[in-house]
Amino acid sequence: MKKIKIGMLGIGNIGQGTYRTLEMSRARIEEATGLNLEITKILNRHPERDRGIDIPREKYVTDIHEIIDDPEIDIVVELIGGIEPATTFMADALRAGKHVVTANKAAIAANGELLQKIAHENHLMLRFEASVAGGIPILNAVTTALISNEFSEVQGILNGTTNYILTKMTENRQAYADALRDAQAKGFAETDPTADVEGIDAANKLSILISLLFGIGVAPDQIPTRGITTVTSEDISFAREFGYRIKLLGSARAKDGEVTCNVEPSLVPEDHPLANVNNEFNAVYVTGNAVDKLMFYGRGAGPLPTGSAVMGDIISIARKIEKNAAYDLLPHLRYDAGLSFAGEGKNPYYIRVTAPDHPGVLGQITSTFGVYGVGIRTMMQRAVASHSDTVPLIFIVYAIEKNILSTALDVLVGNGSVLRVDNVLRVLDF
Amino acid sequence: MKKIKIGMLGIGNIGQGTYRTLEMSRARIEEATGLNLEITKILNRHPERDRGIDIPREKYVTDIHEIIDDPEIDIVVELIGGIEPATTFMADALRAGKHVVTANKAAIAANGELLQKIAHENHLMLRFEASVAGGIPILNAVTTALISNEFSEVQGILNGTTNYILTKMTENRQAYADALRDAQAKGFAETDPTADVEGIDAANKLSILISLLFGIGVAPDQIPTRGITTVTSEDISFAREFGYRIKLLGSARAKDGEVTCNVEPSLVPEDHPLANVNNEFNAVYVTGNAVDKLMFYGRGAGPLPTGSAVMGDIISIARKIEKNAAYDLLPHLRYDAGLSFAGEGKNPYYIRVTAPDHPGVLGQITSTFGVYGVGIRTMMQRAVASHSDTVPLIFIVYAIEKNILSTALDVLVGNGSVLRVDNVLRVLDF
Incomplete structure (x- = not known):
């Protein structure tokens, strides 16, 4: 049985999940592939820490060169996370003739083009299935089985933490802060939840999807991004009355040579397949010109689901090593399809x-909306307590550029017909 | 640019969809793969028929040997359907050194083992993504990205016709016969709908999934199969009151060395992702030991979605031809994992x-249930019109073997405590 040796960088959650996935499915993997995979060395900068996993200590190394310079190692698996030193480690591994597998969304979003170029020049493979939506094999699908499709759209629930929080706010009518605390207690949110709740994590993943699906580079910090911290239980209730759920969506569309995208809390129609994606689950919904609408649902995080994706990449490379075919004729990440980036477009x-x-306030609002071309699709005015001299109004308006909408709302606040803009959220067209 | 020549058998709906997918995405395919694919010959036994698609007539041949004996053809695509002559054509093509792609669920369910063996002996590839769930790339996913998983369960909405009919019965409170007529008018059901509505089509697909996921051969006619013709709008309403939707599920489980399976109309909890799979859409929900729960949703039929899957297989083979790696080291369909088939098991x-x-009837029923070990989970008795001397009773019972349940119900009918068993449907455990 052909032996493939793997060097792993990092032994945190995902490293442990990958190690455990290999060990628990070893018989299945050998039966299905005829390959004997062994993680021979693990870069562990803190070998004294108890990781709660039974790994022979002699596998641990503290110097990256013990892995990169080891001629027996075929594949380097980067599971450190963060842009650096991960990018440098991966580049060095590729230059040393190792195939590279990573789960690192930040490094691939920032440096995927460079890393892919080095892999290509060295006739090696770079794979990163686990970097988007954890265990969901979306990257493999769009680069292989769906490769004959031109994609026009992607809508993704790409972050499990925020989806868990929004689900609890919806089911339990909890406030954001309470749902966040609940998520932290359950291990679905970190002590500093910024990267998740502000949409940064989702923007990294969306950037990778845009390059794979549409062939244009849009850096994460170019993607108009808004997190979930301003979503209130009032918004969730009102959305429900209109027949919607609120989800943090990473969205991108390609149309007429332009790509528009954003990461934003969005109203999803309740009969849309994305509406039933709850708790910590992720989903990616794509539209292709042949396959039409397709959705992939599963766990976007967690040691074993992510380990499943990492092992899938490792096995894919290992199978090709055995056939002397472990290289890509053309790269998957593309930046040259001739599209232009046009911000977030109309929604x-x-x-x-x-x-x-x-009296007269509603008339002032609707006529100002009319001046700015803001078309009202539905509107709701709620009866309020008799002692109140203010009233909440909810509008759903037709697709429009957000800056025009913002200008119209500024005018309304300026002339007093609106006292306060409580929230503006995107609506997903079905 | 490397040229790959394809011979296609059949130019019905799927053949036309495959041809159109290639033509409309030619630029995308060439950009992504560097390959020039050409369908050079098409077996068309009725070249005089107008197919409503612009294909140069010189591509048409009426003799299979013009394709199989053509040394320039690399890949034969079988889109005739039915077990024969499709199986013989595929076997002959493989023996003549051609790779084979097919969308034929009946032929793969019946003869996949044989065809795969011939492919393997001849160092060629056999692919059949389109045979299960149309455009949904489930076979590719479970044989590549998810290959490190041991699967314990699959639940599939594998037939678009029946899902469309059940959706219309649910949304419009239509009777089965009316919804079937509606589906036929819209082109979602054939004039003779037997293979769809009786579950035969779903059983073929489930048989293929069982071999891929679990490694055991269960022929379609071994799978306990029941169609949707006995589902009534009363059942749909009662299920809804209990919080369920009714879907035709193809299900299989592997546990303790045994595989159980069935195709049956089933109650799906309304917050399960499968519950929101409506109209003609399909979905496949699997559970793996690393990736946990995963669902794929999309179009299970139609010329272009199926064409997308066929083209995905063609391109996968073509890419490997270019690398001299177009063969499988080990087969995907497995029949030798040492599991035993144990019917439909307990549900x-x-x-x-x-x-x-x-008075007293309910006591008789529950005590008889008790004798046979039928545990009642929930029960509903409805008030009826005062002039009626009968009453509908609905039970949901804990997992039990169906033949024990049938015996208990026979006893109840025999002793008069039940006048009529109106329906028995499986419930999907969440």
């Missing part, structure tokens, strides 16, 4: 404002 | 009966 929006409760 | 059931409306 329908949900708008919640507080207005003075006196 | 929870929904039971709707009509009982005489007099």
Whole structure:
């Protein structure tokens, strides 16, 4: 049985998940592939720490060169996370003739083009299935089975932490802060949840998807991004009355030579398949010109689901090593399809404002909307307690550029017909 | 640019969809793969028929040997359907040194083992992504990206016709016969709908999934199969009151060395991702030991979605031809994993009966259930019109073997405590 030796960088959650996936499925893997895979060395900068996993200590090394310079190692698996030193380690491994597998969304979003170029020049493979949506094999699908499709759209629930929080806010009518605490207690959110709740993690993943699906590079910090911290239980209730759920979506569309995208809390129609994606689960919904609509649902994080994706990449490379075919004729990440990036484009929006409760206000609002071309699709005015002199108004408006909408709302606040803009959220067209 | 020549057998709906997918995405395919694919010959036994698609007539041949004996053809695509002559054509093509791609679920379910053996002996590839769930790339996923998983379960909505009919019965409170007529008018059901509505099509697909996921051969006619013709709008309403939707599921489980499976109309909890799979869409929900729960959703039929899957297989083979790596080291379909087939096993059931409306009947039923070990999880008795002397009773019972349940129900009918068993449907455990 052909032996493939693997050097692993990092032995945190995902490293342990990968190690455990290999060990628990070793018989299945050998039966299905005829390959004997062995993780021979693990870069562990803190070998004294108890990782709670039974790994022979002689596998641990503290110097990256013990892996990169080992001629017996075929594949280097980078599971450190973060842009550096991970990028440098991966580049060095490729230059040393090792195939590279990574779960690192930040490094691939930032340096995927460079790393892929080095892999290509050295006739090696670079794979990163686990970097987007954890265990869901979306990258493999769009680069192989779906390769004959031109994609026009992707909508993704790409972050499990925020989806868990929004699910709890919806099911338990919890406030954001309470749901966040719950998520932290359950291990679904980190002590510093910024990268998740502000949408940064989702933007990294969306950047990778855009390059794979559309062939244009849009850096994560170019993607208009908004997190979930301003979503309130009022918004969730009102959205529900209109027949929507609120999800943090990473979205991108290619149309007429332009790509638009954003990461934003969005109203999803309740009969849309994305509406039933709850708790810590992720989903990616794509539209291709032949396959039409397709959704992949599963666990976007967690040691074993992520380990499943990492092992899938390792086995894919190992099978090709055995056939002397472990190289890509053309790269998967593309940046040269001739599309231009056009910001977030036009979208329908949900708008919640507080207005003075006196006659004529609704007329002022709708006529100002008319001046700016903001078309109202549905509108709701709620009866309020008799002692209140303000009233909440909710509008869903047709697709419009957000800066025009913002200008219209500024005018309304300026002339007093709106006291406060409580929230503006994107609406997913079905 | 490397040229790959393809011979296609059949130019019906899927053949046309494959041809159109290649033509409309030619630029994308060449950009992504560096390959020039050409369908050079098409077996068309009725070249005089107008197919409504612009194909140069010189591509048409009426003799299979013009394709199989053509040394320039690399890949034969079988899109005739049915077990024969498709199986013989594929076997002959493989023996003549051609790779084979097919969308034929009946032929693969019946003869996949034989065809795969011939492919393997001849160092060639046999691929059949389109045979299960149309455009959904489930076979590719489980044989590549998910290969490190041991799978314990699959639940599939594998037939678009029946899912469309059940959706319309649910949304419009239509009777089965009306919804079937509607599906036929829309082109989602054939004039003779037997293979779809009786579950035969789903059983073929489930048989292929069982071999891929679990490594045991269970022929379609061994799979306990029941179609949707006995599902009534009453069942759909009662299921809804209990919080379920009714879907035709193809299900299989591997546990303790045994595989159980069936195709049956089943109650799916309304917050399960499968519950929101509506109309003609399909979905496959699998559980793996590393990746946990994963669902793939998309179009299970139609010329272009199926064409997308066929083209995915063609391109996968073509890429490997270019690398001199177009062969499988080990086969994907497995029949030798040492599991035994144990029928449909134990499942929870929904039971709707009509009982005489007099005191003591419910006690008789529950005590008989007790004798046979039928555990009641929930029960509903509905008030009926005062002039009626019968009453509908609905039970949901814990997992039990269906033949034990049937015996208990026979006893109840025999002693008069139940007048009529109206329906028994499987319940999907969440």
